[in-house]
Amino acid sequence: MNKRKIIEKLMLGVISTLAVISAIPIFAIMFNVYAEGLKHVNLSFLIDLPPPPVGDRVGGIGPALVGTFTLVSLAMVIGGAIGFFTGLYLSEFSHTKLSQYTQMFLQIMVEFPTIIIGLFAYTILVAPIKRFNALAGGFALSIVIIPYIALNVREAYKSIPYTLKEAAFSLGVSAPVAYLRILLSTARRGVLTALLIGMAKVAGETAPLLFTILGTTFTYFGGLDQPINAIPLLIYNFALSPYERWHQVAWGAAAVLLTIILLIFIVSRLIVKEVKL
């Protein structure tokens, strides 16, 4: 008995230590981003055009902010929907060949360097219309997001106890009702996390955007068939330049991006309460 208690204390200690270790870099980076970034952020920073590398104008990230909202919305609508239903299928019809192959391919797709997906979108949506455009970026991000959402959703549905699934169907409701109302309400936390993880992932992606949306300096939004900017793209370009002004804007942009996503996380998680089984 005593030995078991000691092992318990020891192992809980090990788990907590490892958890803390894995969280240290998270906090270190967040601390860096906020310490460097927040001092540059104010209302005009959110609205203004990006500044030239030297000169008086402090500037802001207006076009990039609008662009990221647009692109992430596109990715969530297209990729989110496909990903969610794919994940549902993978979980509930896991015995089919289609399910097995799709799951395998989606797992491999996570490995594709995302720049390749950007180039794919370039071939399909940029080259034919002879213009870089927002839709191509949204399409590329949708592709990036699908495996993350599908695989996470699959796990969320799979974690519903079998007895509950049986109970849901024994109510005599149709399949859509059973999956999308009863079971979804059970798996809602996991599904929400799947969507949030996917959203977070694409909100920070640079590589698929390089050859799809081009980026803009003066245009906030010119239509889905026109170039657009995005926060990660702006950070990428500015952080790697030698100029102090651009470094400041890059840090500020990172702080804004993190804050927006954190807010979406907190609000949506407050609304969707955890299910206790």
Add this chain to the structure above:
Amino acid sequence: MGISKKPLIIVIVAIVAVLASASMIAMSLIQSTMTQATTTKPPEISGIVNGAGATFLNPQMQAWASKYYELTKGRIQVNYQSIGSGAGQAKFREGVLDFAGSDPPLKADIYQEFKEKGGIIQFPIIIGTIVIVHNLPNVESGKLKLTGEIVAKIYLGEIMYWDDPRIKELNPELDLPHEKIIAVHRSDGSGTTRVFTAYLAKVSEEWKNKVGSDFTVSWPVDQLGNGVGGKGNEGVAAAVKQNPYSIGYVETAYAYEVGLKTALIRNRDGNYVLPTRETVESAAKALVQILPRADEDWSNVFPDETVDAPGRESYPITSYSFIILRQVYDDPVKVAILKEFFHWVLTEGQKDENVVRGYEPLPPEVAKIGLDGLELLRTA
């Protein structure tokens, strides 16, 4: 278990709605400011041109574009993004860009292809310099003297220690340690490497035969385990900073902004020089005679003939950034905008107040190449 099906769907809808409406509001806000700008100047041409390419050129292009945007009150929007010289040229060739920015000019075969399809113009727009940097703890910035040949031998892996007699001979007053030289170079394909290796190939026959000059080369020093690759100028700068006894090459702006020690390099006339306004101008002026016209092929001139320029003052590793335009465009508005903007860049844009730290303006003789070239722009 409570069957509350709605929250998740509500949340998703809410998120999408918030995102969408936020972008709508911002859009309309901007649209109104833009229409304001256009209504005050009704008769003039207004619009956007899209260009992309060389990363090196990006800060200077942003400065010009911003200034011109302000001068014309938003009438002219020149959108330039850095995607790399090679990608810029390729996308321009595929017709998705209105102009390309590039460190090297078009290769000969691609120039020919364009020439047959309505013509091309390419002209220098600004001068950049590449500086040799080092991390010798006891040596101050601007004191170490090197020749191109010695730098080539370091990157070839033939000179491996700082106290090599060939380096000592040039620097009798310095106390050089018996430490291995770590040779830092760009790992990504870049115009900077193209110009740097063109310089090494020009001053060292051995480099020319063994390695050659390109965006990326196979570095002999890597095979000996004494090379370090850095992605981008900032990667090279960081590697030089983190590795004592290293040497590297970066665009000059990075050397100063990051605070790296620079080395003097011997020019063709035997003087040791750093990149300054005078030494760069001297090099540019020495080359005016050999530079082609804007509608000619530049590939055999730049950078292989333009590095190691003659002249007592001349700095040997200077680089031009090029703008590449088609001669014929479908849209007359684009022709007008491109003409107007680049005319301004080649005249007013070369004045001190419009040139960003780390770049050097074109001498008027060189700017004239572009100004003459712009005359060839026309509508189909």
Add this chain to the structure above:
Amino acid sequence: MSSGKIFYNTLTFLVFISLFIVIAVVISLSVTSYPIFLRDGLFFISKSVWNPVKEEYGILPALLGTLITSTLAVGLATPLAISLAVFSAEIVPPRFRALINNISDLMASLPSVIYGLWGLFILAPILNEYIMIPLHRYLGFIPLFSTKPVPTNLFTASVLLAIMIVPFASSIIREAYSAIPYYLKEAAYSIGLTRWEVIKIAIGYVKSAIFAGLFLALGRAMGETVAVAMVVGNIFNLPKSLFDMGYTIPSLIANQFPNAEAYNYMVPALYGGALMLFLIGLVINFFGLYLIKKVMIKS
């Protein structure tokens, strides 16, 4: 047609779209990379050379670099991700749970260039000073640690990757863990098991989610581009130790793509590298499926 049938058909259609997109990407990889395989055959993957001047490309070092960094990263991330998930679901007081989960998931949204810069300027020097140099000094006789370390190398890239993939693996594990029916745990406690013993049972219960999370993390590690490119050293040599500088396939693509189109065979070579990633992924997946089946049957 019943609503169930319609629903099933719609689902199947959407799944086909997912599958179709992946296959389309793979086809575009194959078509674009075809010239390099046609010219060099298997030498393309068995040689170590990257010389655009002569258009010679052999990507073996980058392949090895990818395998080394992603394996090591998943090895490092596995205990961390499981611990973080269990810690959040089991140990931490409930009112801090949401905070930890949000922050952990938030990490997925940091642009990888920020990870890269942090890795280059903060993580790399610290690792070099406190881990790599001591390891080399005292254990340098082991081939793994035999190279005199510089801050950016395969090891630094692996550690940075591990940091980046922990949130992905951890979120899947955590959600599955917190979905374990409460009565199961209660039953376990009621027969007098300690918390650790209950955790052990619970971890066994979510084994499939752990595999899923680690698979996702492995893929993520193999595909990461910008962050790795900034810390992996980017030297095209066959790695002999963990402290050698190297390349991964995605970092090679990130480094070379911006000027690749100026050459005839570089774009095919880079796409060929990505195609090799896909093939490695296939092998790993088959192997993984086999492994999972074995584990599942045992329990």
